[in-house]
Amino acid sequence: KNNFFLIAGPCVVESAELLEEVAYTVSGICKKLAIPYIFKASYKKANRTSANSFTGIGDEKALGLIQAIGKKYHIPLTTDVHTAEECAIAAQYVDVLQIPAFLCRQTDLLIAAAQTGKVVNVKKGQFLSGESMRFAVEKLRNEGNEKIMLTERGTTFGYHDLVVDFRNIPLMKANDVPAVMDCTHSLQQPNQSGGVTGGNPGMIETIAKCAIAAGADGLFIETHPQPAVAKSDGANMLQLDKLEEMLEKLVKLRSAII
């Protein structure tokens, strides 16, 4: 009832086995803790730093694997879309369409996502203020879609770091939409010289706690059984076996929010 919800999963669909392991574990924890759970995985990575990075196992194959998780565990699903065309395709498989932060100002993409009738979760660009997200909300509402979520994922702070400005949580909620905190991407260390984005998983719990304290309605956490061998975002995902203990603390914290 008054708990936060959780969007979680591996960064990208690597294999059926990976999705199964993560969904089994996280859905079990969330049932125990009464946390509404939305399974997340990207079916393709469209904006990797380097051309040599892994981008996916094939779009339809990956979307099918995501869909199978939803059926097996009876949980809603989300994935991210990158063009107007992808919206209609992905909408056949998932319940929530996520707009990537770099693309949050692309009007055609927002309109196409809204027109699917699915929930649309817009990530705040690293270059945008929380207040400016009201224009993204307007673009979606103009299409008659009121199922909107906004996600904070950190703001550009010099070239090699992001900072989370928690004022953005109440500012985004002022649009009468749920505000989500992306606790893993917001710890990215971008613009690394090797072409692989860095991270700081030791701070995930601090970011998550602050988000709950600031009134976030949901948390977004990428998790993987072995981040060190993950095919994307290994530097900032939470190790799967650390999730339960952290969520317990967060549920307790949430209960003290008035």
Added chain:
Amino acid sequence: KNNFFLIAGPCVVESAELLEEVAYTVSGICKKLAIPYIFKASYKKANRTSANSFTGIGDEKALGLIQAIGKKYHIPLTTDVHTAEECAIAAQYVDVLQIPAFLCRQTDLLIAAAQTGKVVNVKKGQFLSGESMRFAVEKLRNEGNEKIMLTERGTTFGYHDLVVDFRNIPLMKANDVPAVMDCTHSLQQPNQSGGVTGGNPGMIETIAKCAIAAGADGLFIETHPQPAVAKSDGANMLQLDKLEEMLEKLVKLRSAII
């Protein structure tokens, strides 16, 4: 021979008359000052802050008007593209495809642009370092396209301001590609509460002079006979009748660069 080149024009195709006025004036100035000139106009605006902003007069109509300018004045043309599909279309009309800053990490878009065989001009994202642009260059070169330009357009500096880091000019040139300074968008004041991006045209000359001093190969300047009534970016375009005097100063400055 050793002069800088100029990419200039109105922000967006508003009418045939506007393109004609700007192209006639700027091509005349550039001929006089021996500045190689590339005419620029957007055929559509895909990432306006607000859904209520002007986005264009129709894509093909606008592209046709741009093309007519090239034929009449014998000058190369550029416009910006937003999806992989748009690349092949726009390539039929213009010589240089410009990748918008927000989209500079979208691998599919870069690949599609490269595959047209046209020159590709990638604007540096407000969230990227000059060094990171080498990964954009790699993505283009992987497709066998060596006709590449990189453009600096300012970096996120708090929510309501951009800052130009001129270290990025030599850092981008280190990829053996021309570096361009966008002297007007880099003065934008984003995230204004009214939903219309602000600007600071009084600083255009300072930015342009610094760019020449830092070794920029080209300048990008949006210009309009009456910025105050322009349908996009009116707050930061240079008034057309101020262009010649400024370019004279810049040509003199360029001649003193060693």
Added chain:
Amino acid sequence: KNNFFLIAGPCVVESAELLEEVAYTVSGICKKLAIPYIFKASYKKANRTSANSFTGIGDEKALGLIQAIGKKYHIPLTTDVHTAEECAIAAQYVDVLQIPAFLCRQTDLLIAAAQTGKVVNVKKGQFLSGESMRFAVEKLRNEGNEKIMLTERGTTFGYHDLVVDFRNIPLMKANDVPAVMDCTHSLQQPNQSGGVTGGNPGMIETIAKCAIAAGADGLFIETHPQPAVAKSDGANMLQLDKLEEMLEKLVKLRSAII
């Protein structure tokens, strides 16, 4: 026992009546909520933006008024010092010497403060990382003083805004010292054209809650019965009659931190 402590008071000593009103009210609330309370007021303002701003009623007179509050209410006292000479003087009146953020790198000042044997509370400069504060701690410990606190008060984020990076709370605590969150100065809007720093008191509660969630040991809150007529920092102080309700929420939140 496990509660946070509170450093609070008006920005500057304006009059005996003001100190009395604030100390009476805040000490009453803190007794009720079992919050250890340290009374704070500046006896002079040394770094006002403009030469025309109020700087104080006279140093010794102001220090005397602060001292009287401590005697009457049996509470520890703090004020800020700006030169090595001021340390020995202020140490005769107060229990905690506060080093202003702009001065946190002035070695002579830190040494003089440490040598008084009083508690030294160093505010993190707007230009420093949480990690770098370990060098301030070292400078104090080198003088044999282990009574150290560190305070986060926001980081430069463009010219006209500060951002609070809550990663700094655990990073500063890693020095085995209490970390304090300055919930009012961190909301300053600096570099206003009128020469008076702005603020955003509507966000004080959000910053305070996040600080508790991030593990802060203490909160610093400037408060005034009528901020609009205060002689300094009126734009960011908390109105005195809003303090109790907010502290109740924070005490509840603190009890849920594990």
Added chain:
Amino acid sequence: KNNFFLIAGPCVVESAELLEEVAYTVSGICKKLAIPYIFKASYKKANRTSANSFTGIGDEKALGLIQAIGKKYHIPLTTDVHTAEECAIAAQYVDVLQIPAFLCRQTDLLIAAAQTGKVVNVKKGQFLSGESMRFAVEKLRNEGNEKIMLTERGTTFGYHDLVVDFRNIPLMKANDVPAVMDCTHSLQQPNQSGGVTGGNPGMIETIAKCAIAAGADGLFIETHPQPAVAKSDGANMLQLDKLEEMLEKLVKLRSAII
């Protein structure tokens, strides 16, 4: 007549021999290139990151060595002051009192510097806008001192980098005072984990050229025959034998500024 002036020297007085070598070389170059030259060295370093860093050879001894340089080479002198008391002392030895960036808001220091009647050069804090420096100018003019210079030395840009915003050159000149570009400290890389500030001397020429292009009246360059063994700021000083070639380019550039 229309040339820029140069403030240059080693970061700190290490020895008489060092001052002699630098002053001999730089004054020779400046005479050849018709650049007015002001010799600079700090007699003590008051805000080193770490307590273990070198702070000086003794104040009066260092000031005496600086003074001897002025007499021998018939050049004006500058050094930085940190407290009101130091102003009167340093004013006996040098012609220009420099206010460090961290201290540019300390009203007592500015007033004491102004009251010496010497030229006062205020460095813009890493946390201040160019526009805000008008309040520093006012504080000095209030004391009847009109001999004022303002220096840009970079702005906080994340924790580990500074960025130079060249808009600040015309903004500071708008106060009818000379604007100086500090080409070496503005390339500092602060908050390094080892407690020693980093630098990027390969970019000094780019910063200096942009400054001239933006209309700076003077350049500030710390230089040392062997930066790698310098006792302070070794990471960002210009190697002495690279100065002449760079200044030749800058003089040529300056002649093309209109």
